[in-house]
Amino acid sequence: MSYFYLDPWISRHLCQEIPEFICMDGTVMKLKDVCNGKLDCADGTDEIKDLCYHIICPKNMYRCHYGACVPTSARCNGTPECADKSDESQCGRTKNSCDMKEFRCLSNECIPLELLCDGKTDCKDGSDESKNTCEELPCPPHSYHCRHGGCIHFDSRCDGVPDCIDGSDESEALCRSLKCSTGSCPIDGQLKCPPILSNRMSAVCQVKEGPKKGLIACNKPMPPSTIVRYECKQYYIPSSKLQQNNTQMICQADGTWNRDMLKCDPDCGKTDLPAIPLIVHGQIAEQGRWPWYAALFTLEDGKWIFWCGGSLISELVIVTAGHCVWKVPPDTMKVALGKYNSDLNTNNENAQIREIKKIIIQPSYQDQIGNYGSDIAVIILSSPVKFDSHVRPVCIDWNLHDISAHLKEYSMGHIVGMGLTEDETFSGILRKTKLPVVSNEECMRHQKRDFRKYITYTAFCAGWRNGTGVCNGDSGGGLVFPKSTNDKVWVLQGIVSVSPRKTGTSHCDLNFLTVFTKVGLYVNWLSAVLNTVHPERFKSLNDNAAISMSIFEYN
Structure with a gap:
C-alpha cells in the first residue's frame, strides 16, 4: 500500500x-x-x-x-x-445475519464494529451513528467523546474539519476551552462538567490537575481533568451489560464527560427474607417476603381506612388498578410500603408512609362505563422511598419476553393482600395465596352471564373456584410470576381488577374466577409515564414512548 x-x-x-x-x-x-x-x-x-x-x-x-x-x-x-x-x-453467512464482529444496521446491512460511532455514517439509514446506538458506548483512552455519543481521536478536535457527526468536536466552546487549557486565558474561563446528582449510585470525584487538585464534591459542577469513579448503590444494578464495565468518566475540556454516566436500575423482583397462614383461605405473608406490596389508604370521616393494594416499580411509582383511584383526589390517599397490617396508625419500624403527588390513569380506562377495560393506573409518590430488605420494587417485563409464557393456562402466580377473608372481614395482616391462570374460554364458561363482558383482550382470568382467592380490598394488588423456572426474580404480570359478587351483597363470590389486567399490554404506556418521573434513566427504554400522554391526572 x-x-x-x-x-x-x-x-x-x-x-x-x-x-x-x-x-x-x-x-x-x-x-x-x-x-x-x-x-x-x-x-x-x-x-x-x-x-x-x-x-x-x-x-x-x-x-x-x-x-x-x-x-x-x-x-x-x-x-x-x-x-x-x-x-x-x-x-x-445467510442474507439476514451478521458476524459477531459486525453491527447490523436498522436498514439490515452489516458493518464492522470498528465503524460503529466513529463520527461517520456507514449505515444507509445512519443507525450506526444515532444517539440511541452511541449514547452508552464508552470511548477508548485518549479519545474525545462526541456529544451524540461517538468517539474520535484527540488530535481531531478543533482541526477545522468536523469529525463528530454532530460537529461537536469543532464547537466554539470546545475550541475556546482548549486554548484556555494551554494557558492563553484565565483558568476561570474553563467550562465545567455537570454535577453528579443521581441517588442510585455512589461516586468519588477527584481533580487530577490544576490549583484545585484533589477530592471535590460531586454534587457541584466540576472542572476539566476531573475523574469520577462510581458504582451502583445497594439494591441497584447496572442497567445493561454494556454498563457493567462503566466505572469512571473524565471531564473533557469543553465541559462534557467523556462517556455516558453509569445508569443504575432497581434490583427488582428479589427478596432478602424467607416467606410467613388473602385473601380468603390464604396464608400469612411473612414480613419482607413481598417487599413491593403497597397498601393504599383513603381518608373517610377523618380516619385513614385501608382501601386497595398496589405494586412498587421504582422509588416514586406505584402501579395499581384504575378503579382504585378513579376520581379520587390525591390528598385523600396515602401509600404505605413495608407495612404488613391494615392499620395505618400502628407503629411499624420497617414501614415507609408517603403522600401522593399525582395519580395517572390509563387513557382508555372508563370505569364501569367501559366495563373496567384497561384497569390500570400509576401513583406518583410525593417523595422517594428508600430501598431496603423490606421495601424493594417488583420487575416489569419491559421487552414483553414473558407475557405469553407466564399467562399460559395453569401457570401459577402469587399474590398478597389485606382484603376480605373467609370471615367476610378485612384482614388485619397481609396474606398470600397462589392462583392458576385460566384460559378466557374456560373463564367464560364458568362465569355468570352478566359478568362475561369484563373478560376482554386486556384482561385474563385466574383462580380456583373453590372458595380461595382474592376479594374486596385486594383490588390493585399484583399477581407475580417467577421470571423463569427456578428463578428467584419476580415479574408483575397481572393486577386484580374485578370479580363476581354474591347475590344480594357487595362481597366477592369466590366460587367464580377473578379478572386481572394484563400488565404486559401496557409497558409502553408505563415507560412513557416513568420517563416523566425518571427522565435520566427511562428515556432509553422506549424512544417510542411518546405514546398518548393525554392522561387523566389528579394534581
Missing part, C-alpha cells in the same frame, strides 16, 4: 517527510508498509486500529475491520490478508 492512501490524520502525524515508521519495540520499517494488512512490526503496532482507522480505502480495495486496505480480490479467497482476518469473515 502506498502512503497516498492515508487520510490527513495519518499524513499529519506520520509522514512529515519521514520515510520510515518506528514500531513500539523500536523496529524501523518503511512507511508505505503501514496499515497494509501485513504484520511488519514484530509487536504488530503497524496494524492497529488507533493507527489505521482513519484511512480511506480506494474503491478498488477492501477495508479490514480495523482500517487497513487490502486488494478487493482478497475478500473471501480462502487466505487471510487482513491482520485481523476480517477479509475472510462472513463469507458463508
Whole structure:
C-alpha cells in the first residue's frame, strides 16, 4: 500500500517527510508498509486500529475491520490478508445475519464494529451513528467523546474539519476551552462538567490537575481533568451489560464527560427474607417476603381506612388498578410500603408512609362505563422511598419476553393482600395465596352471564373456584410470576381488577374466577409515564414512548 492512501490524520502525524515508521519495540520499517494488512512490526503496532482507522480505502480495495486496505480480490479467497482476518469473515453467512464482529444496521446491512460511532455514517439509514446506538458506548483512552455519543481521536478536535457527526468536536466552546487549557486565558474561563446528582449510585470525584487538585464534591459542577469513579448503590444494578464495565468518566475540556454516566436500575423482583397462614383461605405473608406490596389508604370521616393494594416499580411509582383511584383526589390517599397490617396508625419500624403527588390513569380506562377495560393506573409518590430488605420494587417485563409464557393456562402466580377473608372481614395482616391462570374460554364458561363482558383482550382470568382467592380490598394488588423456572426474580404480570359478587351483597363470590389486567399490554404506556418521573434513566427504554400522554391526572 502506498502512503497516498492515508487520510490527513495519518499524513499529519506520520509522514512529515519521514520515510520510515518506528514500531513500539523500536523496529524501523518503511512507511508505505503501514496499515497494509501485513504484520511488519514484530509487536504488530503497524496494524492497529488507533493507527489505521482513519484511512480511506480506494474503491478498488477492501477495508479490514480495523482500517487497513487490502486488494478487493482478497475478500473471501480462502487466505487471510487482513491482520485481523476480517477479509475472510462472513463469507458463508445467510442474507439476514451478521458476524459477531459486525453491527447490523436498522436498514439490515452489516458493518464492522470498528465503524460503529466513529463520527461517520456507514449505515444507509445512519443507525450506526444515532444517539440511541452511541449514547452508552464508552470511548477508548485518549479519545474525545462526541456529544451524540461517538468517539474520535484527540488530535481531531478543533482541526477545522468536523469529525463528530454532530460537529461537536469543532464547537466554539470546545475550541475556546482548549486554548484556555494551554494557558492563553484565565483558568476561570474553563467550562465545567455537570454535577453528579443521581441517588442510585455512589461516586468519588477527584481533580487530577490544576490549583484545585484533589477530592471535590460531586454534587457541584466540576472542572476539566476531573475523574469520577462510581458504582451502583445497594439494591441497584447496572442497567445493561454494556454498563457493567462503566466505572469512571473524565471531564473533557469543553465541559462534557467523556462517556455516558453509569445508569443504575432497581434490583427488582428479589427478596432478602424467607416467606410467613388473602385473601380468603390464604396464608400469612411473612414480613419482607413481598417487599413491593403497597397498601393504599383513603381518608373517610377523618380516619385513614385501608382501601386497595398496589405494586412498587421504582422509588416514586406505584402501579395499581384504575378503579382504585378513579376520581379520587390525591390528598385523600396515602401509600404505605413495608407495612404488613391494615392499620395505618400502628407503629411499624420497617414501614415507609408517603403522600401522593399525582395519580395517572390509563387513557382508555372508563370505569364501569367501559366495563373496567384497561384497569390500570400509576401513583406518583410525593417523595422517594428508600430501598431496603423490606421495601424493594417488583420487575416489569419491559421487552414483553414473558407475557405469553407466564399467562399460559395453569401457570401459577402469587399474590398478597389485606382484603376480605373467609370471615367476610378485612384482614388485619397481609396474606398470600397462589392462583392458576385460566384460559378466557374456560373463564367464560364458568362465569355468570352478566359478568362475561369484563373478560376482554386486556384482561385474563385466574383462580380456583373453590372458595380461595382474592376479594374486596385486594383490588390493585399484583399477581407475580417467577421470571423463569427456578428463578428467584419476580415479574408483575397481572393486577386484580374485578370479580363476581354474591347475590344480594357487595362481597366477592369466590366460587367464580377473578379478572386481572394484563400488565404486559401496557409497558409502553408505563415507560412513557416513568420517563416523566425518571427522565435520566427511562428515556432509553422506549424512544417510542411518546405514546398518548393525554392522561387523566389528579394534581
